[in-house]
Amino acid sequence: MPPQQGYISRQFEALEDGAKTPMAICRHCNDKKVARNIVARKVAHLAACEPYSTYLQTLLDDESSNAGDKELKQLPDELKTKIEQRIEQPLLSKTSHAAAEVANQESLKSDLDDTVMQAIFHGSLPFDAFEPNKHPHILRLCRMITPDFVPPSRSRVAQAMVKLSTQPVQSVEPIEPLQTPQPSAIEIDYAQEESARAALSSRIVNDLLSRATPQSTPGSKRPFDLV
Known part of the structure; x- marks a missing residue:
């Protein structure tokens, strides 16, 4: 009775093509050929084989069967680690x-x-x-x-x-106030000009009012009194 194959070898089918080096082909992609006795190459292929990843994920997602759990338990740690690194997430059973x-x-x-x-x-x-x-x-x-x-x-x-x-009170980080946008140099110059213009207009008005109000003397009529 031939010895039972390991999990990795069961994912490949032996080729009887008379080649000098016995070869095996991946059962999932049915394309990649590797040396039958070199386990490292088989692991490297399965870690990168998209059809194998799809097969594995289908088993894990099947809610009606425990096949995914059984498959995951048989998965060698080396292969599991390589697959998780490639898909960037852990392989999780139900x-x-x-x-x-x-x-x-x-x-x-x-x-x-x-x-x-x-x-x-x-x-x-x-x-x-x-x-x-x-x-x-x-x-x-x-x-x-x-x-x-x-x-x-x-x-x-x-x-x-x-x-x-008895525990110290945990300090709460204060919320930073909203930052008021700083005016640009042009806006500052414009505001200063407007302020100077307003101050000049105020002085002119005050000067005109002071000149238009004559000094009154006893018994005299001011120019603005109605006749």
């Missing part, structure tokens, strides 16, 4: 996707729980501020972020307050 999603949800719930604690402590809110009978809309907002979020109970908040009271 099980890996589910585990990653669970981990993300747990991390999000933990962050949200900590944020609620911080809000109660630094905002001097009642310990039961997030309970449904107090502020149901706030709780609804939290559950829009994480549907199964359970707010901390009054007793758990009280226990957390002891720890938070």
